[in-house]
Amino acid sequence: CILGGILVLFALSSALAGYFLWQADRDQRDVTAEIEIRTGLANSSDFLRSARINMIQAGAASRIAEMEAMKRNIAQAESEIKQSQQGYRAYQNRPVKTPADEALDTELNQCFQAYITGMQPMMKYAKNGMFEAIINHESEQIRPLDNAYTDILNKAVKIRSTRANQLAELAHQRTSLGGMFMIGAFVLALVMTLITFMVL
16 A cells, blocks of 8 residues: 555656656747747848848949859849748747737838838849949938838847747746656655555
8 A cells, every 4th residue: 555655656746747847848949949930030131131232242243244243142132032031931920929029010020021122123223233323222222221120120039039038947947847856756755665664
């Protein structure tokens, strides 16, 4: 009877420890997903900035008749714009949305779409080798769009960073609890076994 009680207590403690460890593992996966979402959003801005540089370089290459370099720069810029859109879509499709980041969604989407739309004339100028037009458009039109998008993007990134930190802390706490219950189960089983032998 005593041995049965020991086994039951050990099983319950082990099950509870396993539950906390499972929860901790799930939280850790959520942290990883959260970091990927945040990185995709941050990269949406970085890729657009890199695309702007490539379009400027394409315009500069056209001035000295380096047509192959111009084509490479344009192709790279187009690829980076697509990568930016992919990163932004990953953020839009995030599985967990909080009231705080949802409140930013409308403005964030408007700023991103305005940025993408604003890049189109610059791409046209790059393909036509219009270096001065590229520089003027970048300075007068794109930089303000970049500033507006970066401002709202940083707010969204901060919210997701805070959530990732909270999840990481929760995972740590649950891992600690799981470990404590595992140790507790072992100690309890050991004590109960000693008591059993003493009684018998």
